[in-house]
Amino acid sequence: MNTLFNGDDKLSQLLKINDELNHIKDIDSLLDAILYKTRRLTNADAGSIFLVEKKALNFSYVQNDTLRQRDPLNNKQIYSSFSIPVDEKSIAGYVALKGKSLKIDNVHKLDNTVPYSFNRSFDEIAGYTTQSMMTIPLITTRSQVIGVMQIINARDDLGKPIPFKESDESYLNFFAGSATAAIEKAKMTREMILRMIKMAELRDPKETGAHVNRVASYSIEIFQKWAEKNELQYKDIKNYKDILRISAMLHDVGKVAISDVILKKPAKLSDEEFRIMKTHAYQGAKLFAGNVSDLDALSYEIAYSHHERWDGRGYPRRLIGENIPIAGRIVALADVYDALISARVYKPAWKETEVIGMLKQEAGHHFDPELVGIFLSIYDVIKAIRNKFPDKE
Ligand code: C2E
Ligand code: SIN
Ligand code: SIN
Ligand code: SIN
Ligand code: FE
Ligand code: FE
Secondary structure (H helix, E strand, O other): OHHHOOHHHHHHHHHHHHHHHHOOOOHHHHHHHHHHHHHHHHOEEEEEEEEEEOOEEEEEEEEEHHHHHHOOOOHHHHHOOOEEEOOOOEHHHHHHHHOOOEEEOOOOOOOOOOOOEOOOHHHHHHOOOOOOEEEEEEEOOOOOEEEEEEEEEEEOOOOOEEOOOHHHHHHHHHHHHHHHHHHHHHHHHHHHHHHHHHHHHHHOOOOHHHHHHHHHHHHHHHHHHHHHHOOOOHHHHHHHHHHHHHHHHOOOHHHHHOOHHHHOOOOOOOHHHHHHHHOHHHHHHHHOOOOOOHHHHHHHHHHHHOOOOOOOOOOOOOOOHHHOOHHHHHHHHHHHHHHHHOOEOOEOOOOHHHHHHHHHHHEOOOEOHHHHHHHHHOHHHHHHHHHHOOOOO
């Protein structure tokens, strides 16, 4: 498609893409979009974004059309824990270190004079052949390198790998600059949200961050299975999971509006106290009203609907069955499971067999029966999550 555009068309296309990117607020969806559009612009078969974390480049996003066709669901997992030092030895490391882009026509025929070499383990693990490569640093206005974007195997109109063009390089440098600003902004938003979650936790010290992390992780695992069963598109699953993690962590953020006398009461609530407690669902939802972003919309949905019941006897709206948004149904199950299996100020932890018995009994009553089935089918994963985020004493 590359060849269809002359220079002017490409510039206007760039400006349009830039405008679109400014409307994506979630960092994960944003990086996915940046990579996708960059690859389309250059007709690259594959690409990845590394983000600098703790002086190393972490393989954060990868897209590969050839591998995707081979294995639609699993391709990203292959790379999930790839990390490269910022030094002269690798191509990506060199680009991050020098802050200059690098265009390589064939990674297997590198000049003897260059300090870097091509890291073959990527190709070996993936069963892929990298040939041409262009690697661009993501540099902030304060000259800080926050990452590297790498695109691989430009193709001609027949799909054969060819070198990238000089013109690709100058366009992409421009493009990477504006993308970097957007990444920085999204990072700040995410940090603010995480601070908000911390604040909510401080209100409820017994519950701690472990509960929200567990509920978010169970929810993502349940959703993954549910989405596969219901044949959602790979890209939709990935995008949804990214925002689900944060939205699920925020499910009880409305509890900040509840007084300590009620929230920390070491005994059963009175009817009046429970009436007030139940307002936390709506109070939380109100924080995200306006649906500015996908993240706001999902956070709203989850805060509002995580206490609804499949049989319609929940609160606050008494929604029934599939009228309850899927994310609300998922978080309801994850939340109650975790509340029961853990100790609370107002109750001791239940035994595991009792909790499982309760879930089975409540399938079709409190919970979506399909989700209870999924939950039990991935119970080994659920237990691993509990081990990963234990409660503090
Ligand atoms: P939470 O502690 O996060 O509990 C979430 C949900 O788990 C509860 O929603 C309920 O559906 C389930 N759950 C928790 N503990 C038990 C239990 O011992 N038995 C049964 N059958 N289910 C349980 P629910 O009931 O709408 O409560 C919402 C929130 O209200 C709770 O969130 C908690 O913060 C507070 N709360 C509920 N009951 C009490 C109580 O007796 N004392 C105090 N101090 N807080 C309570
Ligand atoms: C985001 O869109 O990533 C943040 C949501 C917001 O607070 O507007
Ligand atoms: C490198 O940049 O040398 C390693 C990353 C890759 O092989 O794509
Ligand atoms: C569903 O309930 O099946 C989907 C609705 C949603 O995405 O919230
Ligand atoms: Fe709640
Ligand atoms: Fe909860």
